[in-house]
Amino acid sequence: MEALRCEGLTRVFWGKRAVDGVSLALAPGDIYGLVGRNGAGKSTLLKMIAGYLAPTVGTVAVCGEALGPCQTSRRVGCLIERPAINPALTAVQNVTVRAIAQGLPDPKEAAAAAVAAVGLGEAARDRAKGYSLGMKQRLGLALALVGRPDVLLLDEPFNGLDPEGVRLVRSLLVRLAEQRGTAIVVSSHVLDQLERMVTRYGVIRAGRLVAEMTAEEVEEACTDYLCVETADGPRALAVLERAFAEASFTVMPDDAIRVTGPVDGDAVGQALLAAAVPVRGLYTHTRDIEDYFVELMGGTGAVRQAPTPAEAAEGGESRG
Amino acid sequence: MANLFRAQWYRLFCRPSTAILLLVMAALAGLVAVQFTASWTDCRTFRAVLGRASVVEVCGPFLGLFLAAFFADDFQQGTVRGLMAGKGSRRAWGGATLALTMLLAAGALLMEAVVTGAVYGAMGGAPVAFDGGELALWWLMATLIITAFTMLATLAAILVPANPLTAAIIAATLLTSGLGFWFCQAAALSLPSPVGVFVEQEVLPLSLTQIRLNLLNGLPIEPWWLADAALVIVVATVAIMAAMARKELR
Secondary structure, three states: OOOEEEEEEEEEEOOEEEEEEEEEEEOOOOEEEEEOOOOOOHHHHHHHHHOOOOOOEEEEEEOOEEEOOOOOOOOEEEEOOOOOOOOOOEHHHHHHHHHHHHOOOOHHHHHHHHHHHOOOHHHHHOEHHHOOHHHHHHHHHHHHHOOOOOEEEEEOOOOOOOHHHHHHHHHHHHHHHHHHOOEEEEEOOOHHHHHOOOOEEEEEEOOEEEEEEEHHHHHHHOOOEEEEEEOOHHHHHHHHHHHOOOOEEEEOOOOOEEEEOOOOHHHHHHHHHHOOOOEEEEEEEOOOHHHHHHHHHOOOOOOOOOOOHHHHHOOOOOOO | OHHHHHHHHHHHHHOHHHHHHHHHHHHHHHHHHHHHHHHOOOOOEHHHHHHHOOHHHHHHHHHHHHHHHHHHHHHHHOOHHHHOOOOOHHHHHHHHHHHHHHHHHHHHHHHHHHHHHHHHHHOOOOOOEOOHHHHHHHHHHHHHHHHHHHHHHHHHHHHOOOOHHHHHHHHHHHHHHOHHHHHHHHHHHOOOHHHHHHHHHHHHHHOHHHHHHHHHOOOOOOHHHHHHHHHHHHHHHHHHHHHHHHOOOO
């Protein structure tokens, strides 16, 4: 059974589509990285899934149970936009309130366990009004985790965390997904953290889910490669294929050859020189996950405008 | 709804401010009785003593403001999200709010009455008659009035998403202090004669503030007072539930 399924989720604010026909399906244990510019609609999408905001159109089902508009579920734990904390209460009390509202049999014990899991330590007995940003974030995560939800919706979970906290939260999420089968949607701009835990990615642009790919596909797309620029592409390709059988080669539209695999740049240069193939350029092309997603998201900076007719026409296209 | 009520109750009594408020209210009731017992020689019933001690006048603003701010804080901090767990929890929030308000109002009034009575007796106040039925009716009426004011102020907090806490405090102040009533009365006077007279003589006497004044002045409690306050509570609770059903939880 799918842990989470959304069909055609759309939210219109004053005629503008903040989220436009997003459909998602997560199996138990999936960690889904939601990537997009500021204002792309990630938080709005998460709020609709959580039941905090009514979708204009679309449906949400959690573990096979269809949720009505604005219907929250005990199976869903959330940390969206900012940790919702009562500053007059301690961390344990904050989480206990949530545990009681969920109807857990032993709310205090469940709260203590959730707070311990996020590493708040001794501070868990202090009032939250004195907490730093990172501590509030940990408390927000504890609120999301209490009650062992089947689906976790996390919006920038690494916000304000120290390196130790980032590692702890990351390993906690991976453990939850692997051992308990919790399906997790993580919206974050911290791509190097996502890269270490996410099993699938979705790119959201101007409210639309424009690309979905697995972690393996992203890894492949971000692999470093050797680029050979030559005036005689076919001959260069023949030489290289003969000399480096273990490598793979792709001829780019500009006749440059992309070489991936265990190949040394010097060896390639020497092989081409020995065969008298003219070489205009030989360099290693590096593309990390950030470059890849910036390209997919369509550049940097915030977007607020409605989609242009051209964009609307290419709806759902993947540039991956 | 029971889970929501328990969660709100736990949250309320974890806050140090709740205990402080109750202590201040008890102290104030005691102080008033200490100060004025000697001058309440014309009181024939204990209800008249409670009227003289202005128990409802003290309890109403304190409790109304405190509870409205308590509920509005849920929206201000976003903690209302944490209370939503499962189908129907948005509507149940309205029911839990009503139950908590009524219980706390009834408890605080009882505490005020007990403190006033104890101090009155200790200070050697003139003997008064205890009419259990009348006192129970007074207690119910005062509870309903405070609950109605609180629910209306909470509704204001839900309807003003920009700053729920401020909205609740302003609404609670206008309602519990009687300022809203005086504003309406002043406005009615400026209306053309037949309309102004109608509002002043036929509409305003039905208001909860007027009923509160009647209660303060020791008038016999009439059934329509109870019905009036109950109607306001029902309307406010239904409006809260309806507003919560589709409200964006920020």
